Amino acid sequence: MKKVTFTSALSPYIEGLLEQKRVLGYKYDVEEYNLACFDRYWAETNGDTDEFTPETLSGWMKQRASEGKSTQALRISVVRQLALFMNGMGKVSYIPEARIRCQRPVVHILTRAEIAALFRVIDSFVPRHQSPAVTRMAAGYKVIFRLFLTTGLRRSEAVNLRISDIDWSHNSMTIYNAKGHKDRVVYMAEDFAVLLKGYIDQNQSEMDTEWVFPSADPFRHFSGDALALRFRKFWNETEYAASTAKPPTIHSLRHTYVVLRMNAWMLQGMDLNVMLPYLSRALGHKSSNETFYYYHHVMEAFRMIQERDSLSDTVFPEVRVR
Secondary structure, eight states, rough: OOOOOOSSSSSHHHHHHHHHHTTTTTOOOOHHHHHHHHHHHHHHHHOOOEEEEEOHHHHHSSSSOOOOOHHHHHHHHHHHHHHHHHHTTTTOOOOOOOOOOOOOOOOOOOHHHHHHHHHHHHHHHOOOOHHHHHHHHHHHHHHHHHHHHOOOHHHHHHHHHHHGGGGGTTEEEEEEEEEEEEEEEEEHHHHHHHHHHHHHHHHHHHHSSSSSSBBSSSBBBBHHHHHHHHHHHHHHTTTGGGGOOOOOOOHHHHHHHHHHHHHHHHHOOOOOOHHHHHHHHHTTTTSSHHHHHTTTTTTTHHEEEEEEEOTTHSSSTTTOOO
């Protein structure tokens, strides 16, 4: 990567922040780009001063005509990290507190009928070009999409799974260096574990690979982007594709898993105050609130939540179902 040169009065602090983050193991490439833009902004706007104040930062904090709120929030977040670093180095500086509310995209939650239709297409898929590698990958689709639906793994987590990450004695998988640079253990249902083991054993009988989901080249794993494209093709072959306003994605299976799991618990009379933290940890979420956001997409759940769950008044206080 081409080395970025910083020229403003803040350059020693910017370079120090980058060095610190990378020593801690963060790539910080996108952040470096934003810091380079901030460095130019600072030199043009504030000259030789290195004083962080609401006034010197005001231009940087404003949303630009050509950007969305998520991009604005990222710019501010990076500068906030710089301010924290400066204070840590003894340079008393204003720390921007502005929080940008980003409207989250609406996610399609699959109904049971849609799930059944999707897997009918996946299970009946026959590749046009018959070769051992292509046939093997077709078998992998039947497994990996069920993995998403039954465990809620993220796309990158599933494709990066190694065979050594699986503990068959406990039907569990260890997800290493996931979002937020955290590891976690995810458990599988017994019937899915049987399916997965059969798929892996078949692959190992044909080739030497470390990956749970090897691509045509056994030394590489499934491509996440190619898998997303394949999912879209499968969905478009279902009878529901034409009538769906926002087509589902692989990530929709993760949301659907959460909804099905929470519905099942509530129908069993289980208290989400007790169960939600376990689900949140399994998903790799920072908090239970983030997990409950997934459930927020399902309007039909409002009545069930109010009738069965003590969290309803805090999560949906404005909803009154009669």
